[in-house]
Amino acid sequence: MTARTLSAAVSHVGRIRANNQDSGYAGTHLFAVADGMGGHAGGDVASAIAIRRIREVDREFPSAHDAEFALQSALIAANQLITETVFEHQELTGMGTTVSALIRVGEQIAIAHIGDSRIYRMRDGELQQITSDHTFVQRLVDSGRITPEEAAVHPRRSVLMRVLGDVDAAPEVDTAVMDIRTGDRWLLCSDGLSSYLAEERIRHALASNMDANQVTQRLVKETLDHGAPDNVTVVVMDVTDTEPEDDDAAATTVGSAAAPLTFEASTGRKPIRLPTILLHPLKVSSVPEDSHFEPESDQYFAELIAEDRRRRIRRRVAWSIALVVAVAALVGAVFLGWRITQAHYYVGTDRGTVAIYQGVQQSIGPIALSDVYEDTDIAVSSLPDYTRENVRSTINATSLSDARDIVDRLRKAAETGQDQAGTGGDTGSSPSPTPSGSASPTDDASPSDSPGAT
Structure with missing residues (x-):
């Protein structure tokens, strides 16, 4: 058909x-x-x-x-x-x-x-x-x-x-x-x-x-x-x-x-x-x-090719600059965040002794945000029971000097066998320390078991 x-x-x-x-x-x-x-x-x-x-x-x-x-x-x-x-x-x-x-x-x-x-x-x-x-x-x-x-x-x-x-x-x-x-x-x-x-x-x-x-x-x-x-x-x-x-x-x-054909000009677009x-x-x-x-000539085509090449180069340069700026901003933000964490101190344990840590008791994946700043010769086992548990749980300090004051009080407590360690922030008083919520290792713990320890 x-x-x-x-x-x-x-x-x-x-x-x-x-x-x-x-x-x-x-x-x-x-x-x-x-x-x-x-x-x-x-x-x-x-x-x-x-x-x-x-x-x-x-x-x-x-x-x-x-x-x-x-x-x-x-x-x-x-x-x-x-x-x-x-x-x-x-x-x-x-x-x-x-x-x-x-x-x-x-x-x-x-x-x-x-x-x-x-x-x-x-x-x-x-x-x-x-x-x-x-x-x-x-x-x-x-x-x-x-x-x-x-x-x-x-x-x-x-x-x-x-x-x-x-x-x-x-x-x-x-x-x-x-x-x-x-x-x-x-x-x-x-x-x-x-x-x-x-x-x-x-x-x-x-x-x-x-x-x-x-x-x-x-x-x-x-x-x-x-x-x-x-x-x-x-x-x-x-x-x-x-x-x-x-x-x-x-x-x-x-x-x-x-x-019908009309030869009157009209606007090219209507309002959006x-x-x-x-x-x-x-x-x-x-x-x-x-x-x-545009005429289909080799000269015009060559001119447009050259213009298109310049446009691609400009686009690549712009993307490269944007990428560098983004990476720099990310690196800057990471560095600034790290510096902020390093302004904090706390007292914890390290290989069975009392230690001062710099940083915060957190980690990002496998990366710890603190490490041992200063070790001491105070054995955790020599501390009274209650004070020992506080140290294992870590004691926050407002500054490095405050952390050292806490260590001094812990040393006295170890020597006298009494709970005299404070929570920090007021070196003239000795209130009971408040745990930060992050447990410290035991007296026989390895360095990797300590909160934030490297």
Whole structure:
């Protein structure tokens, strides 16, 4: 049975842009997406002119190669119309548009493409990008200088190397002829979709059992849910054995091409609403710059390469400085904390004798925060029972001199056999010592058993 196509097209202005510079078309044989550039200076006009001219080739062709030639000629003719429009309306100077289009001819399709709108094919559960972006960052990716992930956030990602417009009288258009199968699902979209919705999300939507219209609505909705700062246009074409009820009624034009042409300048962005800021702060803070064209010349490319190299060097230097500052701050904090602990003293035991410790009775993992500052000849076993337990539990001191006063009282207690040691802080009195909660080793304990001992 001859394969048929069922299709749908949707275009949305997005959450940030004030006007829709995208245009889309889903017809009987032709399917196309155009993304205008030039900001308020006619991006919508350029895409509308292109789609209106290209849709004239929505007809049957004897072969896919004939359709390929006709589609390429239509893009060149659209380019000439845009140039003539700029000549008549000088305020539109610099406007242009991307175009991705295909024509079905029997079991094949003819493709024409320029710019960074995209064509994807979903076949047997696998999503494949058919077209290649004509952008500066894509050239960097192709040359191995950056990764696709880096390209997605590159500051020059809005630079287009090829477009239709008044910038080039004979633009180079990519064309191809490919086979189609029943069950294929083809997606044409502006970068408002591909730049803000991950390919896995796109694949998941296309792999669903929804029809073409439901899929287009879902893709646009998901893009809006992700903030959708840019215009987004989606055209889905299903290759199926199902015969459409009315092929002529299937033709749909969306976006700026569906509205009357106007040459009045308009603001490029609409005010950002508070709910958008709250729900999508990252997306709103990274509103895309208007795409602009730069000639695809080796000199310009070399200049951008040099600029990109300088940018990477600056970024590495900035990261290096930030890392050094962070390490220095961490080392400083550790040193300051250690110095603070070393201002404290307490009395405990060390190898069966009374000792003065410097630091605190704590440890960080295997690292003790105290060590023996001064050993004595007072045997712990010579102390009265109650005093001996206090020393084993450690006795806090307010200073080194206070610790030595405590030792003097312990020495007297050992000599007289009476509980005369104080807790420290008042050398003129001898209250009962208060344990700090950290037990000392026994009289025969090894150095490692002493609290904080090294």
